Amino acid sequence: MKLSQVEVQHFFLRSGFGQPFDLIEGYIGQNPNKLFQDQVVLSQDCASVQIEIVPQITMDPRQMSTDMRKEMAQQRKQEIQDLNVQWIRQMVSSDAQLREKMAFFWHDHFACSARRSDIAQGYLNVIRENALENFGDLLRAVSKTPAMLNFLNNQQNRKESPNENFAREVMELFTLGRDQDYTEKDVVEAARAFTGWAFNKEGKFIFRKKFHDNEIKTIFGKYGNFDGDDVINMLLEKKQTADYISQKWVRFFMNYGGHEKLEKRIAEVLYSTNYDIKSGLEVLFTSSEFYGEENIATRIKSPIELIVGMQRQLYVTITHDQSLLYLQRTLGQVLFNPPNVSGWSDGYDWVDSATLMFRMNLPQLIFKSALIQNYPESFDDNDKFKLRGPLKTLKANIDLEAMNNNLSQLSNDQVGTFILQTSIKEHYDTTNLIDQIIYLMSKPEYQLC
Amino acid sequence: MLSQNSTRREFLKQSAVVASGTLMLPAFLRANTTDANTGNRLIVIQLAGGNDGLNTVIPYRNDILIKNRPSIIPSIDKLLKLTDEVALNPAMEGLMHLYDQGDLCILNSVGYPNPSRSHFRSMDIWQTASGANEYVSTGWLGRYLDKECVDTMPVTAIEMGDILSVAMKGKERKGIPLTNINQFYNSSRLIDDTKMYGGDNPSAAFLYKTQTDIKRSANYLFEKNKIYQSKRTYPNNKFGKQLREIAEMIISGVESPVYYVSLSGFDTHNNQEKRQAQLLSTYSQAMNVFAEDLKAANLWNDTLVMTFSEFGRRVKENASRGTDHGSGNNVFVMGGNLKKKGIYNKMTDLSDLDNGNVKFDVDFREVYATILKNWLKTDADQIMGKSFKSLGFI
Numbered sequence A: 001m002k003l004s005q006v007e008v009q010h011f012f013l014r015s016g017f018g019q020p021f022d023l024i025e026g027y028i029g030q031n032p033n034k035l036f037q038d039q040v041v042l043s044q045d046c047a048s049v050q051i052e053i054v055p056q057i058t059m060d061p062r063q064m065s066t067d068m069r070k071e072m073a074q075q076r077k078q079e080i081q082d083l084n085v086q087w088i089r090q091m092v093s094s095d096a097q098l099r100e101k102m103a104f105f106w107h108d109h110f111a112c113s114a115r116r117s118d119i120a121q122g123y124l125n126v127i128r129e130n131a132l133e134n135f136g137d138l139l140r141a142v143s144k145t146p147a148m149l150n151f152l153n154n155q156q157n158r159k160e161s162p163n164e165n166f167a168r169e170v171m172e173l174f175t176l177g178r179d180q181d182y183t184e185k186d187v188v189e190a191a192r193a194f195t196g197w198a199f200n201k202e203g204k205f206i207f208r209k210k211f212h213d214n215e216i217k218t219i220f221g222k223y224g225n226f227d228g229d230d231v232i233n234m235l236l237e238k239k240q241t242a243d244y245i246s247q248k249w250v251r252f253f254m255n256y257g258g259h260e261k262l263e264k265r266i267a268e269v270l271y272s273t274n275y276d277i278k279s280g281l282e283v284l285f286t287s288s289e290f291y292g293e294e295n296i297a298t299r300i301k302s303p304i305e306l307i308v309g310m311q312r313q314l315y316v317t318i319t320h321d322q323s324l325l326y327l328q329r330t331l332g333q334v335l336f337n338p339p340n341v342s343g344w345s346d347g348y349d350w351v352d353s354a355t356l357m358f359r360m361n362l363p364q365l366i367f368k369s370a371l372i373q374n375y376p377e378s379f380d381d382n383d384k385f386k387l388r389g390p391l392k393t394l395k396a397n398i399d400l401e402a403m404n405n406n407l408s409q410l411s412n413d414q415v416g417t418f419i420l421q422t423s424i425k426e427h428y429d430t431t432n433l434i435d436q437i438i439y440l441m442s443k444p445e446y447q448l449c
Numbered sequence B: 001m002l003s004q005n006s007t008r009r010e011f012l013k014q015s016a017v018v019a020s021g022t023l024m025l026p027a028f029l030r031a032n033t034t035d036a037n038t039g040n041r042l043i044v045i046q047l048a049g050g051n052d053g054l055n056t057v058i059p060y061r062n063d064i065l066i067k068n069r070p071s072i073i074p075s076i077d078k079l080l081k082l083t084d085e086v087a088l089n090p091a092m093e094g095l096m097h098l099y100d101q102g103d104l105c106i107l108n109s110v111g112y113p114n115p116s117r118s119h120f121r122s123m124d125i126w127q128t129a130s131g132a133n134e135y136v137s138t139g140w141l142g143r144y145l146d147k148e149c150v151d152t153m154p155v156t157a158i159e160m161g162d163i164l165s166v167a168m169k170g171k172e173r174k175g176i177p178l179t180n181i182n183q184f185y186n187s188s189r190l191i192d193d194t195k196m197y198g199g200d201n202p203s204a205a206f207l208y209k210t211q212t213d214i215k216r217s218a219n220y221l222f223e224k225n226k227i228y229q230s231k232r233t234y235p236n237n238k239f240g241k242q243l244r245e246i247a248e249m250i251i252s253g254v255e256s257p258v259y260y261v262s263l264s265g266f267d268t269h270n271n272q273e274k275r276q277a278q279l280l281s282t283y284s285q286a287m288n289v290f291a292e293d294l295k296a297a298n299l300w301n302d303t304l305v306m307t308f309s310e311f312g313r314r315v316k317e318n319a320s321r322g323t324d325h326g327s328g329n330n331v332f333v334m335g336g337n338l339k340k341k342g343i344y345n346k347m348t349d350l351s352d353l354d355n356g357n358v359k360f361d362v363d364f365r366e367v368y369a370t371i372l373k374n375w376l377k378t379d380a381d382q383i384m385g386k387s388f389k390s391l392g393f394i
Helices: A005-015 A021-027 A032-042 A066-093 A097-109 A117-129 A135-143 A146-151 A165-175 A184-194 A228-237 A239-254 A260-272 A277-286 A303-313 A321-331 A353-368 A400-407 A412-420 A433-441 B002-018 B024-034 B063-068 B093-100 B119-128 B140-148 B181-188 B202-224 B238-252 B272-296 B364-375 B380-384
Strands: A197-199 A205-207 A217-219 A222-224 A316-318 A396-398 B041-048 B057-059 B086-088 B104-111 B158-160 B176-178 B258-264 B303-309 B329-335
Touching: A005 A021, A005 A032, A005 A097, A005 A239, A005 A277, A005 A412, A021 A400, A032 A097, A032 A277, A066 A097, A066 A117, A066 A303, A066 A321, A097 A117, A097 A239, A097 A277, A117 A135, A117 A146, A135 A146, A135 A165, A135 A228, A146 A197, A165 A184, A165 A228, A165 A239, A184 A217, A184 A228, A239 A260, A239 A277, A260 A277, A303 A316, A303 A321, A303 A353, A316 A321, A316 A353, A321 A353, A353 A396, A353 A433, A353 B176, A353 B181, A353 B202, A400 A433, A412 A433, B041 B272, B086 B093, B093 B104, B093 B272, B104 B364, B140 B258, B140 B364, B140 B380, B158 B238, B176 B181, B176 B202, B181 B202, B202 B238, B238 B258, B238 B272, B258 B272, B272 B303, B303 B364, B329 B364, B364 B380
Parallel strands: B041 B258, B041 B303, B158 B176, B158 B258
Antiparallel strands: A197 A205, A217 A222, A316 A396, B057 B086, B104 B329, B303 B329
16 A cells, blocks of 8 residues: 555644654655554654652641742642643654654543642653553553542542542543443442552652551452452453543544444454554554545644644744643643543534634734734633733744745645645645745644644 | 514614625524524623632621631621621622612522532533533533524624633534624634535534634624613723623624623632622622613513522631632522522521531522523423423522
8 A cells, every 4th residue: 555645644643743744755655554663663762751840848738838838839830831831842843753642642541630740740751651552551550640549539539438539430431431341339349449549748659558448349240359450450351441442542543433343453453462552553553444535634633733733744833831831721722731531522622613713813823923812711729721911922933944945846736735634726826935834724624634 | 572572673673784785684583583482591600710609698697607707707787788697798789789679589509419629620510510420521501502503593602701611512503702792803804705615524514614604603793793882881890891792792682592701710718808809899790780781771681690600618718818619609690580589598507517518409400400491491301411400580
């Protein structure tokens, strides 16, 4: 199978955040396996996202002055924002695109928000380091991050007063899928097994033995004195977990409607390799189904895919931290701030009248650094992504030389196909390359990938 | 009712003259006359951040309250007394006025089982009308739009602000968020709706349809804009301006069944008394002027305003002269056509608390179901996903 320009772009838009034209051009005529294997090699590299964190003061908060508490809260807020921005910059600049895209997928799958920057960073690096390796290891590691234990209230899950939140979401969101292959009773019993999983003040996982329910539980029809690790092992033994993960992959990477046959093939491989993520993804990205016409340019770019993608494809760099936060907030997807435990609602939900108009005006704003008038309000005094007032300008750098070198020699149709993933037949004025790019990016088709 | 409807038709006729040359108006008029909806409209006001209900509608003689709140209760002689037991916060003269006119109904202890004390989660629950353990991606008003909106309507529902709340998101239809009509119109100008999409990519077709809808709504609102300009004095701040804009849209004949607006800043963990008073004063003044505006236009009787907050606050005040996140709260319902006026149900029992928080007496989904069924005349059970009992306030 020899891939066309559109198909090569399709692979890079879905398995990563898109590529500049010169790189696309080099792959035209190659086969899907070559593209995938190259990405696997490049993605062996896992740069961790590190920000400078002022160490947590171990003093009892009740003994701090109000000013001291305020200052600390401000510091944490700044650090979470830094982490958010660093991660986006990493998505933009990294060659390990498959890893970056998978980490982004897992952030939605293991949706989590944290107020403490140190535990947010710990969580992020767990999903980055395990993004392409083994799903079982990833699941075990994420489940033990303080960020997730805190987010799903397992800190409050104690023998004498069990909190079922963590056990429920591990089944409903992380492994089996809602109401698939488990009962309400399994949730209640599994919650008992997870009692005692907690973290300490230093932000490290600990097993608090005295809070653990050390009695017999009945989970999935099995009878024993199970702990949290046992439950996770039982979940991985269920074929349904592999089915659920491959269904989510196909819907996210290929088509909103899913594809039953392909999902089955991916699930088989995932299960038989003991959850090797790369092996499962290989089935997806090298299948002929993936390159089917019905999948090309049918996905609405999520806000992060849009913000990162335009910087990767079009020689633009958004240099200003606040600008990056504004864009996420206004378009409705802020990293480390999912709407709830089930993550972001993907697909047509990204689009309403305000977000579509903002998306279509965005190329103008970026290329002409115009004033942004919107400023989403917050209702939480402690909101870590709270914005203050409208943004004066959207600060971005454009590498005109690279843009000219790569695009100015191309035909209108090639540029159109590069930016819009479809051949556009209409005639338009093309005296100026930037105007041409702005024109194409402002078309509805640019929202698709 | 008849006279109000005819008033509105007159406005529409007038505006048809102003809006000469547009094609959608006749279609829209047709849609309106065949619509089962009675023309009742709903305004939802969200007090974001968790308004302290116990310091809004105050059981001022309650010993438990007085003991738990030594510093934040306003002095007794300033309170606006509704009964021998209950008073409004002194900042709420406007609301007091509406109460006196029989335009206000206060529901106490509104909440839901297993309440969340996270802003985001609780707001999500209120806006999607889900249970505490469910995650739903559409809002209760969005589902109403899904059920009742038809393609010929030039606007679905309007939210004042930059971002559309999940409350206004349906599966098929969504409300329109806007800061003000001019800005909305200006940003819509780059839409070229002369080019129709002819391909077979469903996502592209969806985007083209959405942009056509935007263009049509923006043109419609721009043409209606300022047919009526209010001469009244609204509070000179963002919320005041938003309420003025809503009143002007309604009186100018904009046919939106639902308006949504949010007033934020209620997360008063410290120095509550002054901060909350300022917000309540803005809210209550704006509501009073809004009611006057609509009354003068003879439109108050087919208007219903509902105000909620994602949670109330703890009974006991904290060490910073503020209050922390709690549960259960008041809901205000206003309009010229209330069946139950004044105080709807008994005040919260402060001697029977759940870990320092008030227990709920009325499920908020009963309030929604009542509004959907009795006011918007739609299938409440379908929109709410199950049957909730109707309350008699409307």
